[in-house]
Amino acid sequence: MTEFTETEINDIYTELAQLSVPLDPDPVAFGPKRLNAKTAEVRRMLDRVHRIYLDLSQRLGAAKRALRRAQADLDLARKSLFANDPETRAGRSVSDRDAIAAMKLRTEIGETGDLEILVTDLEAVLTVVKAKHADLKDTEGRLRDQIRLCSEELGLGGRWGSAVPHAPEIDRKQATGADVDAVDKLLAGVQSEIHLAQKTGDFPAEHVSLFEHPVEETPIDQVPPDPVQENEPMQEESILGLTEALPAQVDQKDVDAFLDRSSSLGKAKSKPAKKVQVESSLDEIDDLLSSFEDPNAV
Secondary structure, three states, rough: OOOOOOOHHHHHHHHHHHHOOOOOOHHOOOOHHHHHHHHHHHHHHHHHHHHHHHHHHHHHHHHHHHHHHHHHHHHHHHHHHHHHHHHHHOOOOHHHHHHHHHOOOOHHHHHHHHHHHHHHHHHHHHHHHHHHHHHHHHHHHHHHHHHHHHHHHOOOOOOOOOOOOOOOOOOOOOOHHHHHHHHEEEHHHOOOOOHHHHHHOOOOOHHHHHHHHHOOOHHHHHOOOOOOOOOOOOHHHHHHHHHHHHOOOHHHHHHHHHHHHHHHHHHHOOOOOOOOHHHHHHHHHHHHHHHOOOOOOO
16 A cells, blocks of 8 residues: 555546546537537546546555554664664764664665655655546536536527547548548549440440441541632722722713713613514415315325
């Protein structure tokens, strides 16, 4: 009970640092089981802190008893040397006698010092344990407050959720490295399109060559233009010459003369219809008809 090493002290500090229960910002989203589990976890941690506190308190009590006993024994041994030891009594002064007695009682003094160090360490660890106990009690009270607030929210029409407590938060606006790697591995073996109908044998044989030897398409930039004759723009010189040839103003006499000349040319071009000479042709038709009427005629 009077042995408490530095390794044991560090182990207790490490265990106390791990005894913590984080609170959820929205406990309604996880359901009542989440709050129940957290309450039970805090209760378990409090029990563990209580056990550590009891163990340290028992050790501290034993160390204090041993320390008081050691101090009493050391005091009696020193007084015995001062009264009965000739060497100690031969000292010239009180300080010399204390020094001689301390040299003879150095083992008892060392044990008393170790007990004092042990008591100091146990008191320091107990202070940390009390602080952790207060922290867990505060967490327990906050859990009760969350349960009360959840009851009020449910009374206002809210519902318990079914979210997964330990699910990682995913930002859907941005693909993570794991997602991109999974897609790359999935598409690593795919070199081209996979035609399922061709794999199963339902694809027509005459179309297989199209996929095995696809027709090379000419890029749009390299397609030759269509041989369309574009209308050549009128040259500037001809336009200027035409404008210079036209008179600036035309008289009425010139217009009348131009109209008369055009009408005369139209009459000259139109020729009169020829009279058909049908007199001789009519005589021939009469002779032909008479020959049909007289069968003796030759």
